[in-house]
Amino acid sequence: MLEAIELETAPAPRASVVWMHGLGADGHDFVDIVPELELPAEPGVRFVFPHAPMRPVTINGGHVMRAWYDIRDDHGQRREDPDGVRASQKSIEALIEREKARGVPASTIVLAGFSQGGAMALHTGLRHAERLAGIMALSCSLPLADPLAAEAAPANRATPIFMAHGTGDEMIAPARALRTRTVLAGLGYRVAWHEYAMGHSVCREEIRDISTWLGSVLTPR
Numbered sequence: 001m002l003e004a005i006e007l008e009t010a011p012a013p014r015a016s017v018v019w020m021h022g023l024g025a026d027g028h029d030f031v032d033i034v035p036e037l038e039l040p041a042e043p044g045v046r047f048v049f050p051h052a053p054m055r056p057v058t059i060n061g062g063h064v065m066r067a068w069y070d071i072r073d074d075h076g077q078r079r080e081d082p083d084g085v086r087a088s089q090k091s092i093e094a095l096i097e098r099e100k101a102r103g104v105p106a107s108t109i110v111l112a113g114f115s116q117g118g119a120m121a122l123h124t125g126l127r128h129a130e131r132l133a134g135i136m137a138l139s140c141s142l143p144l145a146d147p148l149a150a151e152a153a154p155a156n157r158a159t160p161i162f163m164a165h166g167t168g169d170e171m172i173a174p175a176r177a178l179r180t181r182t183v184l185a186g187l188g189y190r191v192a193w194h195e196y197a198m199g200h201s202v203c204r205e206e207i208r209d210i211s212t213w214l215g216s217v218l219t220p221r
Contacts, residue, residue, distance in 0.1 A: 010044025020117025
């Protein structure tokens with residue numbers, strides 16, 4: 001089980017957000033955003049911020065850092081390591097199972113992430129066998145896109161997807177994120193797309209939009 005930081009907005013939370021950090025960061029990266037979201041008291045939400053494993057990352061000179069998977073440079077194109085992606089998928093699935101064991105059904109769990117963590121939220125969420133409340137993918141693109149059509153879980157075909165990207169993102173070109181949106185839309189997914197005048201980061205306007213979206217997908221029905 002991945003080590004993680006946890007915050008609860010109320011006792012006995014009935015919803016969870018599993019939020020993956022980006023390459024080289026750790027679970028502390030988005031902890032401070034929780035109070036800024038100003039979520040309603042009901043339902044209580046448990047935020048789970050896992051730490052990715054330590055591993056060498058090829059595009060960063062083989063330096064060991066927290067990463068959900070290795071990334072290689074293939075003639076100018078960034079390529080994710082499929083085995084690493086799928087291993088991290090299993091680790092995230094284990095976190096979902098733990099939330100379920102603590103009384104939070106899959107239907108009130110959101111998978112979220114930034115950059116490489118957002119890629120993992122998309123990869124894992126779209127393949128998860130039970131319906132999730134939503135998938136939030138910030139400043140990222142879709143890994144292992146080619147096999148998605150065959151591997152996608154029917155249960156999450158209609159799951160709301162929140163995608164956000166900076167128009168000046170210097171790490172992951174906006175065009176890559178837009179291609180992801182096109183691929184997902186072509187497969188029939190409901191993608192709420194948001195652009196912000198920022199780089200590879202998060203801005204206050206985006207936090208407000210995240211708050212609104214989380215409130216909508218986690219509101220008891």
